Amino acid sequence: MTCLILIGMMGAGKTTVGRELAKRRRMRFADCDHEIVARTGVTIPTIFEIEGEDGFRRREAQALDELTLESDLVLATGGGVVLDAGNRALLSQRGIVIYLNVPPQILWERTRHDRNRPLLRVENPRQRIEELHRVRDPLYREVADLVVDGGRGNPGAMVRQIEKALATLDKTSCEH
Numbered sequence: 573m574t575c576l577i578l579i580g581m582m583g584a585g586k587t588t589v590g591r592e593l594a595k596r597r598r599m600r601f602a603d604c605d606h607e608i609v610a611r612t613g614v615t616i617p618t619i620f621e622i623e624g625e626d627g628f629r630r631r632e633a634q635a636l637d638e639l640t641l642e643s644d645l646v647l648a649t650g651g652g653v654v655l656d657a658g659n660r661a662l663l664s665q666r667g668i669v670i671y672l673n674v675p676p677q678i679l680w681e682r683t684r685h686d687r688n689r690p691l692l693r694v695e696n697p698r699q700r701i702e703e704l705h706r707v708r709d710p711l712y713r714e715v716a717d718l719v720v721d722g723g724r725g726n727p728g729a730m731v732r733q734i735e736k737a738l739a740t741l742d743k744t745s746c747e748h
């Protein structure tokens with residue numbers, strides 16, 4: 573079975589919905605960020621502190637390249653994975669890419685108390701989310717096979733919406 577890849581902004585629900593989707597479809601679940609944390613033994617903020625964003629992005633590209641070789645996998649990516657053109661090419665080639673599209677206001681509400689996202693550790697995180705969304709939304713759309721409204725309904729409802737959208741697609745192989 574094919575490889576399903578979730579993309580979207582921080583707080584879009586990629587990790588939460590991805591895990592549920594994998595359970596429902598009896599597929600393995602992986603998360604690029606979790607993989608990086610498992611490999612390095614430190615948190616994402618610590619990687620940003622020690623190696624900067626560039627260092628994190630190198631690790632992210634490596635993890636993406638390796639994980640997307642698997643089939644039968646639901647993969648949650650980090651929100652910034654689409655910034656790199658090489659990553660975007662990989663995403664398009666290696667799976668069905670699902671963009672969880674969520675308005676900035678909801679992203680802000682979901683992430684405001686979470687300290688694990690170094691890019692939001694700024695004076696005005698709300699404005700930062702809006703800026704990142706403006707830059708990234710076209711990149712998410714560029715690689716997405718499906719765009720799903722991830723702002724309405726609980727994760728279970730998101731899974732049902734994704735399943736419905738997947739049924740309309742005729743892309744059945746990860747290795748196309």
Ligand SMILES: Nc1ncnc2c1ncn2[C@@H]1O[C@H](COP(=O)(O)OP(=O)(O)O)[C@@H](O)[C@H]1O
Pocket residue numbers: 580581582583584585586587588589648682683722724725726727730
């Ligand atoms: N559909 C949803 N409805 C309500 N809350 C959600 C939904 N999806 C995710 N959340 C919550 O939003 C926060 C961020 O979700 P997460 O899965 O970590 O997003 P991402 O991996 O895209 O950054 C978590 O606290 C999660 O429980």
Ligand SMILES: O=C(O)C1=C[C@@H](OP(=O)(O)O)[C@@H](O)[C@H](O)C1
Pocket residue numbers: 580581582583586587605616649650651652653688689690691
């Ligand atoms: O948007 C981003 O650039 C990032 C998103 C995070 O993942 P989530 O999208 O799962 O929060 C994580 O990869 C890192 O903090 C950078």
Ligand SMILES: [Mg+2]
Pocket residue numbers: 586587588603605648649650
């Ligand atoms: Mg996540």
